[in-house]
Amino acid sequence: MVADDESPLRALRERATGPPKTVTTFGPEPYDDLRPVLDRFDADLRHESLPVPEESGYLVVRRGEEYLGAVSAAAFDELRDPSAGAPWDATGEAAAYRELVGLLSGTSFEMDDRGRLVATAREVEDRAWRTGRGALYVTFQSLSAFRAQVPVYEQLAGTTDLAVTVFGEPDWEPPAVDGVAVHRDETGEVSDFWVVAFDGDGDDGAKSALIAEEERPGTYAGVVTYDPAVVDEVTAYLDGVAASAP
Structure with a gap:
């Protein structure tokens, strides 16, 4: 880590x-x-x-x-x-x-309610859905945490031109989903973070990201940002993580 x-x-x-x-x-x-x-x-x-x-x-x-x-x-x-x-x-x-x-x-926010954090992340995913193209990045603590969201991302990737990249520690083997690339976070580099980032398909007005860190068990401190420079750095960083993942 x-x-x-x-x-x-x-x-x-x-x-x-x-x-x-x-x-x-x-x-x-x-x-x-x-x-x-x-x-x-x-x-x-x-x-x-x-x-x-x-x-x-x-x-x-x-x-x-x-x-x-x-x-x-x-x-x-x-x-x-x-x-x-x-x-x-x-x-x-x-x-x-x-x-x-x-x-x-x-x-900045602090949340210990997973359902509320998912609802917060939906603001970024909704922007991706409405744009319908571009790249969406999502990190999970583990791939098993992705299990409940598989139908959501099947729909996102299957009915749009979005390219979705998912990261998580490899404790579960997700099914293959067209348009969704899964990267095994063997080093735990992103496992303390909950990130949902959308590159806006190059449109600065559509770029958005949630960046949250688990500071205590079950409690995340984070922020939602529309700052295009920050979003660009988040997506570039995650591209690098994906390139180095097995």
């Missing part, structure tokens, strides 16, 4: 973290049940009282004075319990949480 001070993915995760953001909820009372969701992100949380029905409230994300976007209270149930869904399920329940993840891109 790569020594702590030699981890390119850790350095890229740190580079991907941008200026702080503020999340402000607006409504008659603070939406305290959203705090367990929002507290996972390193953002400044605020509330401003508005004389409206609770269901008419909303939250706003800003970077400094810059307005980035909003999510309506009608979608708050999805924020409280996000559906991992499938990458192509970008409507209804799956859309609101992915929208929040996008608004908070560049904001």
Whole structure:
């Protein structure tokens, strides 16, 4: 396994973290049940009282004075319990949480809920799905962890022109899937990281990546980034890992 001070993915995760953001909820009372969701992100949380029905409230994300976007209270149930869904399920329940993840891109997070982390990764996979071409890279702690996601990647690769590359420690032999290349991480070089990176098929506006590291058992610290320079370095690094894998 790569020594702590030699981890390119850790350095890229740190580079991907941008200026702080503020999340402000607006409504008659603070939406305290959203705090367990929002507290996972390193953002400044605020509330401003508005004389409206609770269901008419909303939250706003800003970077400094810059307005980035909003999510309506009608979608708050999805924020409280996000559906991992499938990458192509970008409507209804799956859309609101992915929208929040996008608004908070560049904001570090810490998550100990695997389902929520999968839902977070779906924002990157959804961008790949909507683009329909290019290269998508995914790292797993082990190839057996890929087992539950095989149908997802069969659909992604089988119905688009995406080239998918999967990495994981070799504790299971995945089935052959057209369009999906599997690389055995014999050295454990990426096994502490959960990375989903999309090269945007060369379009800087579509490039995105999730870079997360298991800092404690079951707990990942990470960030979602749309910074094209960071995404390019992540995909170049993973290309190098793939080239050296058995």
